Amino acid sequence: MSQFGKLYGVGVGTGSPDLMTLRAVNVLREVDVIVIPQSKKGRKSVAWRITEPNVVKNDAQERLFLTFPMTKDPEILKPAWDIAFTEIGKRLEEGKNVAFITEGDPLFFSTYIYLHKAAQKRWPEVETEIVPAVSSFTAVPSVIQQPIADGQERVAVVPASYGLDTLPQILQLFDTVLLMKVSSIMPRLVEILKNEGLLDCATYVSKATMDFQMTTTDLEAIKNDKCDYFSMVMVKKQDRNGILEGRFKESTES
Numbered sequence: 550m551s552q553f554g555k556l557y558g559v560g561v562g563t564g565s566p567d568l569m570t571l572r573a574v575n576v577l578r579e580v581d582v583i584v585i586p587q588s589k590k591g592r593k594s595v596a597w598r599i600t601e602p603n604v605v606k607n608d609a610q611e612r613l614f615l616t617f618p619m620t621k622d623p624e625i626l627k628p629a630w631d632i633a634f635t636e637i638g639k640r641l642e643e644g645k646n647v648a649f650i651t652e653g654d655p656l657f658f659s660t661y662i663y664l665h666k667a668a669q670k671r672w673p674e675v676e677t678e679i680v681p682a683v684s685s686f687t688a689v690p691s692v693i694q695q696p697i698a699d700g701q702e703r704v705a706v707v708p709a710s711y712g713l714d715t716l717p718q719i720l721q722l723f724d725t726v727l728l729m730k731v732s733s734i735m736p737r738l739v740e741i742l743k744n745e746g747l748l749d750c751a752t753y754v755s756k757a758t759m760d761f762q763m764t765t766t767d768l769e770a771i772k773n774d775k776c777d778y779f780s781m782v783m784v785k786k787q788d789r790n791g792i793l794e795g796r797f798k799e800s801t802e803s
């Protein structure tokens with residue numbers, strides 16, 4: 550029997566506290582330590598803002614704020630993660646159950662993925678559990694009431710800030726394209742959508758299910774604005790949906 554505590558990766562959903570799952574709430578009420586990631590010391594954590602209304606203050610429970618910088622630079626990330634993972638490890642070694650909270654789902658573009666990998670290496674005996682959650686991938690379509698896919702439709706998810714070179718091919722192949730991390734590349738993205746004749750099929754959504762949620766289909770109008778980090782563009786073609794209504798025959802060729 551391992552004397553280690555258990556490590557949980559808990560998704561807290563995309564913004565509204567009432568979109569947290571019962572399981573997430575139950576786990577977070579029970580664990581010894583809640584790890585709250587913040588991008589800078591003292592900066593408000595979005596995941597904690599979602600979680601806090603659902604967990605009653607409990608003096609026996611530690612709320613451990615750890616810094617996970619918002620950068621793509623491994624030279625900055627690695628040492629910061631090492632400090633954070635060491636702090637988490639200390640608690641696990643003391644037999645404490647530790648839950649790492651994360652905005653959206655823990656296995657979808659989340660720092661928890663790196664903690665999970667590190668845990669398997671650093672503390673191979675540690676038991677882990679993942680609590681899934683409402684993700685931007687489902688929240689954004691629900692806010693604009695656009696189906697993600699039906700029947701023969703194909704879906705792609707693209708972290709757009711990592712390069713748009715292949716986007717034209719992706720737009721041709723897929724019926725629904727969900728573009729994440731768009732805030733810094735809106736002007737270029739709008740150009741590509743225009744070239745592909747798909748600007749009219751695109752909707753921009755920021756802060757889905759959070760306070761100050763915003764949606765627009767006029768991407769031209771907002772492309773030079775300072776867009777929120779929590780923003781996505783959903784491109785929804787309508788040419789292959791509705792197969793169950795007999796609109797299109799299923800084809801193996803395209």
Ligand SMILES: C[S@@+](CC[C@H](N)C(=O)[O-])C[C@H]1O[C@@H](n2cnc3c(N)ncnc32)[C@H](O)[C@@H]1O
Nearest residue numbers: 563653654657658684685729730756757779780
């Ligand atoms: C680091 S990823 C986190 C994804 C998260 N784990 C999830 O399951 O949605 C951050 C990106 O997800 C998207 N995102 C997350 N939450 C969002 C929200 N509430 N509204 C719009 N986009 C969101 C944005 O594209 C943002 O740049």
